Amino acid sequence: MLLHAAPGLLQGSMAIHGALLAGVPMVVASSESTSYGDGPGQDPGGQWYRNLSVVGGPHGIAQPFTKWSNEAAGVHTLPAMVTRAAELAWRAPAGPAYLNIPLEILLEDWDGREAAPIVPPGSTHSSPEEVDPVAQMIREAAHPVIVTETAGREAGGFEALVAFAEAWNLPVVEPDSAVCGNFPRTHPLHAGSDIGPWMDEADLILLVNCRAPFYPPSRRPSKAQLRGFAAALLEKGGLRPEHARTTADVFVWAALRGVDSHGTARVPAYLELLAKGVANARPQITVESGAGAVAVLDADRAPGPVALTAAAEEAVTRARASGIAAVGVRRTVHTGAIGYYVSKIAEQGLIGIAFVAGMPNMGYTGVKGAAVATSPLAVAVPAESHAPLLLDMATATIALGKIRQARASGTPLPEGAAATEDGTPTTDPDKAVMPLPLGGAKGSGMSLAFELLTSVLVGAPIFAAFHSEDPAGREHRQNALLIAIDPAAFGDPAAFTAAVDATLATLKALTPADGARGVFYPGERSASVAERRAGEGAPVAAKVWRELTESASGFGISPPEVQV
Template sequence: MPVVIPAAELGEFVTALLNTKIPDPDHARTVSDVLLWAARRGVDSHGVARVPRYLELLDSGEANATPELSFSGGPSGVTVLDADRAPGPIALTAAADEAVRRAQAVGIGAVGVRRTVHTGAIGYYTSRIASQGLVGIAFVAGMPNMSYPGVTGAAVATSPLSIAVPTAGSSPVLLDMATAGIALGKIAQYRNAGKTLPEGVAATADGTPTTDPALAKMPLPLGGAKGAGMSLVFELITSVLVGAPIVSSFHSDDPQGRVHRQNALILALDPAAFGDPAAFTEHVSETLAALQGLPSTGEIRYPGQNSAAIASKRAAEGIPVGPKVWGELEVAAEKLGVAVPVTPGG
């Protein structure tokens, strides 16, 4: 059975763990906020289950605990952030905020991100933009870990896409998806639970489809060639655009080609630059109401609505953490000298 921890206590616990590796308390809090955002919304594969991996990345130096973020010059609506191997939550939160500032000034903000490490739940950053009344769009490219039609073995990345659109009075529309049929973190969840994977979502190292999570080494593209093509294009508009190609480097004899890294593109659009922003959000809400008013065989929900409802429930009742993950957190806490929250019956 999972342990259930109040969201605030779990956030403080995760922040304290991260702060033992990340000297800047604001940076530690930022990483914690992104992980807790995912946990609250039921995206457990990107929630506190990732804390042990983040600690490993920081210990090994793959992720830079003391990054020097730097924005390059460029047109008023465009800039590139060199993340200096910062953990993704630190780099992409800074990029999202910069995109908002530029969009509020000139109508659109576009921030390319170079050299970050594990972006976390991409929907957090677009939601952050939408909370300012803007439309948020984000793409990420990373290390090849997914097949491509006709290729044996990993060829492209499970590159995610997110779009968040503000509404008039309800939770934002939030599309948050990968170009794979399943996330690597989800495969791990199936493995930990001893469950069989759905058909057609994962493969062995040589590309043979499998439903055994113990044998699954890489996800298969969502929609076959469609998901693979999206991943390739995301590599072009992120990594290649900022002068930091990953795919071509990975598949070459470049000694740095397989060093873990990710790149991103964060966009913010100000509805005021296109017309009346109040009318825009009203029309968004009208569109959602029209969809949800159609004849149906069940409840109709728009993207992000279900996870927003889970977030409300978990904010009130606490966040469940699986026994395996909780055990890993307890071990890390003992090693790092961090107090563990008291669990029910503990």
């Protein structure tokens, strides 16, 4: 269904809501301007004059009466988003999905790509084999809760949910988005309409006929609010104001790109590192020059964002003069998302490469126990009109955080992803204590090579010290190597970025595999997420927000007022 801008959406809202109540799958789309001619780029023209009724897009208006509501981020991802909307509309419980396609995107040149085929929904009837694990999860959960929106729509659904909740003594939340009567509101197990309070203590949430996808409530501070709040906390934690802002920038960059594990969730951990003296709040950072294109930055245990940001700037300066530069970083603490630092190099039109070595926490092929680190690698290559290519990867098959998540949910781990304390591979999350290297000997070999290219090269070995008898060898620290390459030293830089664009465009024009949502290059999807979150705010999980506000209370800081 195509509607005319926000007025058409509002005029059709009752019919769309009726489709939600009746469980009718449909994709609804309309268009609004995001700039109204005031911003850079395409001018939407006089027809939009003074039409500022829905600044930011009408997808917020559509949210209460659709299953899913979103805004297209770019013409290149539009076909995939249309397919995604159709799949969400079709899946149980079926209903309308809404997509706002800004006028500026409609005015962009289309590259001719087609939408991927819609993947049919799976079965909505569980087999006994599927039901038993859920029952086991309910038995083991200390604070389970049911969330339902449309359980009462089907014949017998109301009575079945009552019997189910009573049999397990499970509280039932009916959010404001519920479209029919699902559970008696006078029943002692009816837990109201707000899932928010349950998010802090529930260890199992059962979604019974809920709109998909389901996301726990989260705070959505703006980019500026999030950066300011994080910087204020870090400054109160002891960092100099400029170092606090730099560290906050790295966290916010990761949060905007969807790398939440390295986003603002890291602020409490950094405050703890500063409080314990593991990270030096007032480091005396020094740069030791070797040859003109080489330097070593001694971080004096500065937080990684402070040290590696300085190293990236130093690498760019030296590469401008020499064509290529390498800056080693010695004795830093937790580097954060290393994709940030190579991205900053790419913003200057240079190619950025980074390696990091840390404390051993991963197995090595043929060795018992933790031997090497999950050392990451990042590469950023600037392009002309595309978002830069950004490859940011670790040498482990699975992240430590994923092991913790699997342990909490009781979900088996993939084969060959993790190991017990003595290095024996296991899929049991309760027995797993460390990840296994990516590609076996290849991943462990890369980690060892990165130790040589960073720690050993800058004169601060970690691996050998960790496995020695010296207790000091187990003290937390990390080392890094950042490389900047100036394309101008090899030829015409404009021709280089144009060729990068052509390469990426060629890749994206290749025929997608069956069932694939498109062809993407490294960093493309996270750049699209960043573009969207920059406008609507970066979500902060309820647990993380609670930790941030608790820290703020201790420091006497007022958290920003944000939407939930």
